[in-house]
Amino acid sequence: MGKLFGVVLAVIALVSAYPIVMHHYVQPVDISTHGHAIDEQLSDTMAEAGLSFLGAQLLLAFFVFKFSNRKPGAKISQLPGGAKLVVAAAFILVGTEILALGVLGQKAWAEVYFTSPKPDAVQVQAQAGQFAFYFRYPGIDGKFGPLHPDKIDEGNANYFGLDPANDVESRDDVVTGEMAIPVNREVQLLMHAKDVSHSFYVRELRIQQDFVPGLDLSLHFTATKVGKYEIVCTQLCGLGHYNMKAYLNVLSQDDFDKWMKEKASQQ
């Protein structure tokens, strides 16, 4: 009976590990230059997690199979070194696994976060607030005007707290409710939280980054396919979280220039 249980365990382990190791799932379309690295990293993580799971379960099945029918009077044997050695081995094993994933993943991470964007990158500031995203472009002067939280006046569409009466740089800033970017051109995204933590998630871009109040983060990416995609908040931020979204419009350079001209005229 014990041996049968060992065999059943091994079969369950094999059947459940198969979909994890092979991970046949449909990926959303990838529209970024760095997305493939993230996908490979995910794929590696799945394979590694599946194989570790399989190894541990097969080991368990083996022990169940081998030691299930203990004869009367047989002695219990222990691993040399006792519990301490087992705990130390587990630490080393799990540590190596996490370290390996980190080393493999750091390239994908660094490409988005730790390198500087090209000088001609399009700058967009994204501001998350309960419960909408707003975007700001620096305008013709290429400079963002300073933010004055006391000047925020949402009824007057001043979502960022600009003071164009006193700040010259703010006068040509373009504030929009949708984010448009040109295709095949690098975009530097500056992230600013107005109130609580939010998140910027575009699955097709393979970007998911939290907005942290008081900490302006920067990342950069290049979109490679024209289209309209959804930006959603993936950090529970309050009552209207379920409804907090905006659209990312990837346009050809010509269409982007037209869009920018139209938005600038509305400011």
Added chain:
Amino acid sequence: MRAKVIPITAAVTLIFAVGLLHARAGGGTVSGKVTYEGTPAKPKPIDMSKEPSCAKQHATPITTETVVTGPNNSLENVVVYISAGAPDDSAPSQPAKFEQKGCQYLPHVLAFQVNQPLEVVNDDQTSHNIHPLPKVNREWNKSQPSGSPAIVDKYDKPEFIPVKCNVHPWMHGNFAVLKNSHYAVSGEDGGFKLPNLPPGKYTVTAWHESYGEQSQEVTIAGSEAKTVNFLFKAKPY
């Protein structure tokens, strides 16, 4: 004895009430126009794409309403009221209705009296969270999912109260809670009319959410009609 007192009291009260009504109906009128000079801020289009059920109700995007102007420099949404000279009136039982429709507050400026019932209605297919921001009255904010019954409340002190929605940052309106029934909100042509004013000396005040307040003195004798105009200085930012 008691049986006689009641009808007599009732008759006297009725005569007095009719007389009072008559006197008020025959009172003077203050009317005029609110205009601006200078360059007002440009209305900005509002992006509602995150709320499709609201966005589809507007063929062209609605614009910000902090300054709404009409032809010939007229200024809309100005509350013109008697700030001094008139006695405080008791509140009417008729509720003042504030609508949330197409993710917009209708009307943008709602004037009503102290202790008059305020009725907030959600006509949209989405949740709203109405949040008036008073300084002297009691503050509250209430969530109102689609299909909820009207929220009914009242304010017991006169005040101008900005109103926002905690779900839709662009939604913005105003309550004007006033002491008496002599008030009007200027229309598209900037015009207003305060009828039924008994003879007396009054301070007429005009309030605009962006441009502030200004007052003028006016004296009404008999049932005369006086004209009072207000001119606000517009700012481009």
